[in-house]
Amino acid sequence: MFYVDNKLQYPVRVDTPNPLFARALQQAIGGVEGEIRVAMQYFFQACGARGNPKFRDLLMNTAAEELGHIEMLATAVALNLEGAPLSLKEEMAKDSAINAVMGGINLKNLLSSGLSAMPVDSDGVPFDMSHIYASGNIAADMTANIAAESTGRTLAVRLYNMTDDPGMKDMLQYLIARDTMHQNQWMAALEELGGATGAFPIPNSHPQAEEKTEFSYAYLGFHADGSEPAPGRWSSGASVDGKGDFTSQPMKPLGQEPNLGKAKPKSGAQSEQI
Amino acid sequence: MFYVDNKLQYPVRVDTPNPLFARALQQAIGGVEGEIRVAMQYFFQACGARGNPKFRDLLMNTAAEELGHIEMLATAVALNLEGAPLSLKEEMAKDSAINAVMGGINLKNLLSSGLSAMPVDSDGVPFDMSHIYASGNIAADMTANIAAESTGRTLAVRLYNMTDDPGMKDMLQYLIARDTMHQNQWMAALEELGGATGAFPIPNSHPQAEEKTEFSYAYLGFHADGSEPAPGRWSSGASVDGKGDFTSQPMKPLGQEPNLGKAKPKSGAQSEQI
């Protein structure tokens, strides 16, 4: 069950409203690396968590935090849109600065939401909940969370580098710090689950003897001339999960030429296919 | 540049066609954990790779492998659909088994593609390329790849547990082994990039002194009654990135009550808001 108060988690202040920066901030709300994604991902992972209940608690607690981040960013978007023109009227033929702003914003932030934030990315594309990865495998979920926070902090750093508004920089410093914590937090959870040698390969409940083990640690080459691809940590030495040794070899086709034969009568194919 | 031959990477054989299993296999083609996702993700990461060129090679080489996996799975779907009925005719009122199959498949596999595979998931939802995570940050990309292969192997294991067709089990044993390798491969790449203490927090090019460091390693609690959330590896001890120490504390709002003030005249708001 969820609760609110009417305050922001951290102060949100915009010293000089910048409608183009409002557009950029939208990526942190409705982009695939944004806050709706993490809030809803942790929420659904929590709802489906099986096994030790501490993970449900960890996930739901962090979901609550992320909902507050959406609220902060939505406030920041609205404040930055204060400076947006509502009109293309007389200025049109004359002022390319106004044109640049008007053309540069997501017009939906004006036309659809009246100078407020929307659950869309920086190009106006709505967030799509298929990006909520909640696999029912707690370790796989942690890898998805590390990935989400890695791309999330990368985005926050890019936004931070884009602005010199003191209020916005301050807010982003907070969000970047939280992403630092969350990267660490999910790595810590993965460590509790056994880390590289205990949790991997994910799912660790599958008996590895049943897989084709001759391919489990082989770096296969698909260069057209049969040459070896560039070597690295992945082509020799002990595997990272500690359960094998990396080898490297060019791949040849092991399978047949596929042939589906003729089409069934009445299946809507051409006569020539039947 | 890409090349083909007309052979499959690994043999694909279906002993007893099962249209419902064809539907399940579609998830491994067009699901968010599926092979289109990894093929295109590695491809776009390769195309945008900056820095050491060995990573471009690693990514593009693996993209080629994954394209071959789509081909294998698409063949498997078509072979499993061999058993699908084309008709609801006389049988309709009588045979619930035929109804079950007809209702149970993605009807588009029959109506749109004529008993062939499609780039859709197991519920007929088309794959959407927003799932291609290619961030321009090579370490963030590796975390996304570990996540993709973790959910991918989980899916392959679920498919393997769902069937007892010897041909399908054999094909899936190969794909599971390859996912084992790919999880290890991307972890190995991350190790080359410095591992937990060198690559994190991602991006490691951002000077951490500029973030609000008092929040960088703090596990904040959002329980409504102010109680501490469940402790774990993430609430005390050295952080996983080696750059701080975890602490834990309930969070209080630090920000103001947001107030956007009145709406602008001519912004389409109600009179009461202006």
Added chain:
Amino acid sequence: MFYVDNKLQYPVRVDTPNPLFARALQQAIGGVEGEIRVAMQYFFQACGARGNPKFRDLLMNTAAEELGHIEMLATAVALNLEGAPLSLKEEMAKDSAINAVMGGINLKNLLSSGLSAMPVDSDGVPFDMSHIYASGNIAADMTANIAAESTGRTLAVRLYNMTDDPGMKDMLQYLIARDTMHQNQWMAALEELGGATGAFPIPNSHPQAEEKTEFSYAYLGFHADGSEPAPGRWSSGASVDGKGDFTSQPMKPLGQEPNLGKAKPKSGAQSEQI
């Protein structure tokens, strides 16, 4: 800012797990009439609310309630999926009941989420945040909310009529009651904003004298034979907003035959068009 505890808003109990009902319940989570929609809609309306702050409070408070409803439904889906088979193995050729269940569920609830809820509808289609209507006009928002709760309660009633599981019926009785309240609540808010004669036509800040008033209360007929469409409350008498009188008349084209002329050279048209 948001908070959680680890309890459900209302008890969720499933007496007889039914995987097909789990699929139906998904519509109440990720369908366009579902709980993600209302939670996020009220949240974004709150974040963009301008004018009297009591509406922000009303909206954010209700958003918190709806987040708890998603949690309840996600729990109900997981509990109903307890009965789902994981396998199509030996039973396949024999047991059409198992086939019916396996074909009847959203396979992603098994393959992607491991028997847990997902942010998708009853056909496995992910929720898309373009359904979050937050217009910046508080009265328009209220109409969208009344519509959301009207379709939402209709859905809840259909689910209630579909099951006779006592636990599920009890949970749905609660959700239906809340939808009753929410329909009334948003109508009450609209009443505070002036109701039919004060708030309409929305936006009421636009000077009606500037619109083509001869068409503002005319029911126009588009029947091919020029006959009058069926009369009703909308074709005569005082308009509902109290600002005009309904009239009724067949429509004739008032505009020209559109002619875009020739295509520009170098615009990629055929030579014949240029």
Added chain:
Amino acid sequence: MFYVDNKLQYPVRVDTPNPLFARALQQAIGGVEGEIRVAMQYFFQACGARGNPKFRDLLMNTAAEELGHIEMLATAVALNLEGAPLSLKEEMAKDSAINAVMGGINLKNLLSSGLSAMPVDSDGVPFDMSHIYASGNIAADMTANIAAESTGRTLAVRLYNMTDDPGMKDMLQYLIARDTMHQNQWMAALEELGGATGAFPIPNSHPQAEEKTEFSYAYLGFHADGSEPAPGRWSSGASVDGKGDFTSQPMKPLGQEPNLGKAKPKSGAQSEQI
């Protein structure tokens, strides 16, 4: 069955082509508040209308009107795009006005459709037919229609305020007037269906005695500190549907701590979860 003539419903004239305004107009075609939405919504509601046939007539007649509005707007978009440059060539480094226009339009209006309208919104996002609300409940449909016309007129007013092209203003005055009528028309239809006290709570066919009536008219508070949310028309007095009295109270969790227990063996979970 549908018919056409080759004329526009109302004159469409563009005095000074403005490619940025073309982009804005796209929202009225393919935005969620746009004309495709209402045309198709009324069409599908008509096709599914059960009960008194006058509603089918009302809906289909208005669908025909809205199709003509799309046609008008598509013509307006094409006429406004007349002024768009086709080239970034020599001007590029020099003329920021051309850059502003070129960057400011939906490039697909040039690259995909050759200076014509498309079924996309003002940010180039295609319209998605999940926005067609046709519930099978005629009163719920009316609430969806009032909402559609309320956001639709808000959008039209914003477009009207954005331009001072006399032709465009004239066309928008007509469309705003029609939205006035349509808001009234659907409210009139709702009145025929019983209005606030007869039609609500929707669906009115559900026996209210079966819902948890102690929650049917209670405004529940979810403030973290247990304080009352801001009072209003919704927290005391007779309910708008006339079937109860509003009360107000803070909410406490009534349900259990959810616990899904262990994961099933072979369900793809980690060993630790099983």
Added chain:
Amino acid sequence: MFYVDNKLQYPVRVDTPNPLFARALQQAIGGVEGEIRVAMQYFFQACGARGNPKFRDLLMNTAAEELGHIEMLATAVALNLEGAPLSLKEEMAKDSAINAVMGGINLKNLLSSGLSAMPVDSDGVPFDMSHIYASGNIAADMTANIAAESTGRTLAVRLYNMTDDPGMKDMLQYLIARDTMHQNQWMAALEELGGATGAFPIPNSHPQAEEKTEFSYAYLGFHADGSEPAPGRWSSGASVDGKGDFTSQPMKPLGQEPNLGKAKPKSGAQSEQI
């Protein structure tokens, strides 16, 4: 401008309601080969038609026809859904036939639309207007229309083969005949535009001398072993557009190894990339 009457273009009769066939028919409404697609495609092509106005007339006239086809199919879906159960109650554990039907339909046809048609495909996926191809090039549009009617008639034939309901077969015989006409109609229009040797390569307004003509009629081979791909009409002889001669040759890379160099500082990359 559009008009309606309240009659169907062709009789729609369902002798034995079949909810699974209702699901299949949804593909002809909201599938990518369905009637919404063609109605809206011809409509938008008409709105953007430049050059000879007879093509606008042809396109808009056919759009009107297709709108009537959606209406017919929506009626057919509703009539077939008459037989759908509303309940999973007591029957659940016992009757696999009911399970098969309930699992086999798009549940949204019950839960969202109350036994009516929706603008979704046979797997419940909503139609997405990005499928409206209207290119501004009248010949390219004709090729898209031929393709739409070819896949459309294939779908109609599959539906026809799937049912033996006399009413449904009769309706489909009509729709198949219309698709025959429409394939011919668009080919005839393409013939007016010059046919294979006059209209192609599309756009024919581009001076072919500016393209790399050595590659304009060469069938390039991408077989990994450098072997020739299978020969055909496309590998030798006069080209179909009459402007060259087909040749055939294996392809070798002509370009460089791409190297994007280092990442920019402050671009969010890892330190190792900068």
Added chain:
Amino acid sequence: MFYVDNKLQYPVRVDTPNPLFARALQQAIGGVEGEIRVAMQYFFQACGARGNPKFRDLLMNTAAEELGHIEMLATAVALNLEGAPLSLKEEMAKDSAINAVMGGINLKNLLSSGLSAMPVDSDGVPFDMSHIYASGNIAADMTANIAAESTGRTLAVRLYNMTDDPGMKDMLQYLIARDTMHQNQWMAALEELGGATGAFPIPNSHPQAEEKTEFSYAYLGFHADGSEPAPGRWSSGASVDGKGDFTSQPMKPLGQEPNLGKAKPKSGAQSEQI
């Protein structure tokens, strides 16, 4: 099975990086007329090809070519983005040129992918794999391919006309030439399948005697006043498929007024509908 080398199919060179042109080029990658579409369309058609295996070879060989085109274009996008600013800082209030560029690019190319290409179109909308038309009917597939290459070449010509960068013009000259070949190639394949009189109406396996032949070659008029639509090659003379003669006539409704009757009790309708 697929292979790679690390070279580009054709040289990619950007003389003057232009971030707006990078945005335009994205349409050729992730637009519906772009290279992902053709690569994946030919790939899936190949995987589902039944009948003469030469078509599988033709399709898969061309799929490999198109993958190389995506690689070329992705390289071109990254090279054009070299000139993009990373910052809105001090320049903001002053330099409308920078604003124009920053507002004009897909911000995701900066924020999500760090100055690299993405699988999105020129407005930042991700490619959606529902655009992969692979029908199981080899002739229908060829019509879809001709359409794809016709709109594809139109797009490439528009891009060519938009730039005067010598490197980009050279690359586009190559891609335009390949589209010329591919239009011819698929027309040649259609010719092998019988051409206009042998392959059409598609599917040619359906016995035409079973369709309502009186409507198979009739150009029906839907003008509201009953007038004849504009005549053309499609309204008289032999049909293009050689199996009939075109006629022309205004259409009258042949069907009934549809009436779905009352709603079912417990179906969630209003009482008035039941």
